[in-house]
Amino acid sequence: MPKVLISDKMDPNAAAIFRERGVEVDEITGKTPDELKAIIGQYDGLAIRSSTKVTKDILDAATNLKVVGRAGIGVDNVDIPAASAKGVVVMNTPFGNSITTAEHAIALMFALARQLPEANAQTQQGLWPKNGFMGVEVTGKTLGLIGAGNIGSIVASRALGLKMKVVAFDPFLTPERAVEMGVEKADLDTLLAKADFITLHTPLTDQTRNILSRENLAKTKKGVRIINCARGGLIDEAALKDALDSGQVAGAALDVFETEPAKASPLFGTPNFICTPHLGASTNEAQVNVALQVAEQMADFLVSGGVTNALNMPSLSAEEAPKLKPYMALAEKLGSLVGQLGGDAITGVAVEVEGHAAELNPKPITAAVLAGLMRVYSDTVNMVNAPFLAKERGLDVREVRHDREGDYQTLLRVTITTANGDKSVAGTLFGHAQPRLVELFGIKVEADLDGTMLYIVNQDAPGFIGRLGSTLGEAQVNIGTFHLGRRNQGGEAVLLLSVDGTVTQQVLDAICKLTGVKTVKLLRFAA
Ligand SMILES: NC(=O)c1ccc[n+]([C@@H]2O[C@H](COP(=O)([O-])OP(=O)(O)OC[C@H]3O[C@@H](n4cnc5c(N)ncnc54)[C@H](O)[C@@H]3O)[C@@H](O)[C@H]2O)c1
Numbered sequence: 001m002p003k004v005l006i007s008d009k010m011d012p013n014a015a016a017i018f019r020e021r022g023v024e025v026d027e028i029t030g031k032t033p034d035e036l037k038a039i040i041g042q043y044d045g046l047a048i049r050s051s052t053k054v055t056k057d058i059l060d061a062a063t064n065l066k067v068v069g070r071a072g073i074g075v076d077n078v079d080i081p082a083a084s085a086k087g088v089v090v091m092n093t094p095f096g097n098s099i100t101t102a103e104h105a106i107a108l109m110f111a112l113a114r115q116l117p118e119a120n121a122q123t124q125q126g127l128w129p130k131n132g133f134m135g136v137e138v139t140g141k142t143l144g145l146i147g148a149g150n151i152g153s154i155v156a157s158r159a160l161g162l163k164m165k166v167v168a169f170d171p172f173l174t175p176e177r178a179v180e181m182g183v184e185k186a187d188l189d190t191l192l193a194k195a196d197f198i199t200l201h202t203p204l205t206d207q208t209r210n211i212l213s214r215e216n217l218a219k220t221k222k223g224v225r226i227i228n229c230a231r232g233g234l235i236d237e238a239a240l241k242d243a244l245d246s247g248q249v250a251g252a253a254l255d256v257f258e259t260e261p262a263k264a265s266p267l268f269g270t271p272n273f274i275c276t277p278h279l280g281a282s283t284n285e286a287q288v289n290v291a292l293q294v295a296e297q298m299a300d301f302l303v304s305g306g307v308t309n310a311l312n313m314p315s316l317s318a319e320e321a322p323k324l325k326p327y328m329a330l331a332e333k334l335g336s337l338v339g340q341l342g343g344d345a346i347t348g349v350a351v352e353v354e355g356h357a358a359e360l361n362p363k364p365i366t367a368a369v370l371a372g373l374m375r376v377y378s379d380t381v382n383m384v385n386a387p388f389l390a391k392e393r394g395l396d397v398r399e400v401r402h403d404r405e406g407d408y409q410t411l412l413r414v415t416i417t418t419a420n421g422d423k424s425v426a427g428t429l430f431g432h433a434q435p436r437l438v439e440l441f442g443i444k445v446e447a448d449l450d451g452t453m454l455y456i457v458n459q460d461a462p463g464f465i466g467r468l469g470s471t472l473g474e475a476q477v478n479i480g481t482f483h484l485g486r487r488n489q490g491g492e493a494v495l496l497l498s499v500d501g502t503v504t505q506q507v508l509d510a511i512c513k514l515t516g517v518k519t520v521k522l523l524r525f526a527a
């Protein structure tokens with residue numbers, strides 16, 4: 001009988017479902033990492049919320065572990081690459097607590113607008129401070145939404161019901177979806193300048209870390225009120241403290257902190273600062289939803305091999321899996337490439353197959369393209385939820401199967417439609433198994449898309465490669481592989497280099513300054 005450990009406080013429905021489905025379950029919460037390491041080897045499954053940190057260290061000790069189930073959305077407490085490397089499936093429950101978290105953001109917005117916590121505290125001290133708490137209405141005010149995914153869009157609908165105007169910044173928000181949501185799509189600077197309240201609903205990624213930096217806080221409308229129910233690390237907490245002290249920010253409400261549990265913070269005690277201890281998902285309804293869902297998914301996997309909402313594994317039948325696996329790896333890499341290089345809001349994705357690829361079920365291939373593409377913006381996207389999210393966001397997804405014989409035995413082409421036109425990449429399988437890029441934005445270039453890579457567009461000219469090599473060498477950046485293509489002699493050339501070590505912004509700036517360089521971008525691919 002498979003055995004599961006529930007290591008964070010979870011609604012009792014989870015244990016009941018496990019037992020009903022023939023899975024033995026222990027509920028042991030509050031363990032230190034060392035204590036968890038000592039017992040994890042006994043379990044096939046680990047069910048968690050946000051407290052348990054599933055590190056590489058824990059995974060290394062988890063000799064029997066097959067699945068980690070997160071009763072919630074964010075999986076930043078799980079080392080997914082380490083889990084994947086160990087063949088441990090990581091699942092989440094992407095929608096079960098969205099309404100609850102959106103409601104918490106709205107509750108914090110009102111708490112800020114009317115200074116409810118402090119008014120409550122002073123009233124209960126017997127002060128009757130009737131004149132000390134002049135609030136603001138939210139009606140007619142502008143709410144700036146950073147991140148318009150599941151939770152952001154629920155917040156927007158509630159805010160519109162409160163007669164607020166909503167301005168949204170989200171690179172994946174198409175103009176059509178913005179119209180459907182009733183929000184104004186804007187760039188970040190416009191949002192910062194217009195918003196009376198700002199609420200954050202993005203995951204924590206390289207792009208979103210410190211999205212409300214000191215510099216960006218200085219661009220806000222004076223007297224803005226800020227709410228973060230998404231992830232700590234999206235706001236520079238020291239800069240927020242200064243902005244509250246100076247009055248640039250009239251109030252801030254945080255449910256999440258850069259370091260959790262947040263037992264001390266310079267923000268504590270600051271006037272007009274309120275906080276909750278990561279309570280966004282804490283309602284009976286949400287906890288029942290996520291507990292039921294995670295237990296059902298994990299039991300299904302452990303008992304019958306079914307895969308739902310996995311972040312590191314496609315949903316597949318046993319017969320299709322071996323044939324489709326290399327195509328899905330290729331599809332994810334091509335999706336990730338166009339996602340990282342696409343730039344503008346993407347309104348459509350076309351997935352074309354020819355040769356051997358045209359004989360396969362296109363659905364998992366398309367799902368893998370979409371997962372690669374959208375994972376650039378959210379680490380919670382997987383092959384299961386990517387097609388759903390694409391539809392919800394109004395992406396026009398097309399699958400085209402060509403019967404023609406092309407230059408390659410098998411070919412997969414991904415074309416995205418953006419406001420600045422179509423952009424297309426293509427790849428094949430080398431030796432029937434190894435994903436390989438063969439074309440990038442109309443230029444023939446062959447490359448393996450793995451690890452950290454540099455994408456450089458330059459004017460084809462003698463001596464450039466030498467200058468680039470010296471720049472990287474001086475910065476102690478080792479080139480692993482080097483791939484070159486060009487539109488025509490002396491025309492636009494493209495370079496894809498795999499590199500070892502860290503490429504800093506200074507190195508990117510130095511490459512940018514080399515004569516003839518038009519674009520430099522750091523790309524990251526799963527190995
Ligand atoms: N406080 C809590 O208890 C709690 C509860 C649930 C979820 N969360 C967190 O809330 C966040 C949002 O969850 P969700 O379910 O709405 O996720 P989601 O994936 O549905 O939406 C995230 C949105 O952020 C957008 N985004 C990504 N990068 C961006 C960028 N650089 N700038 C602007 N937008 C960007 C994405 O395009 C996407 O639309 C996650 O971090 C999740 O972990 C917190």
Ligand SMILES: O=C(O)CC[C@@H](O)C(=O)O
Pocket residue numbers: 049050071072073074075097278279280281282
């Ligand atoms: O489990 C919780 O309480 C928090 C969950 C939340 O952060 C999430 O990302 O789903």
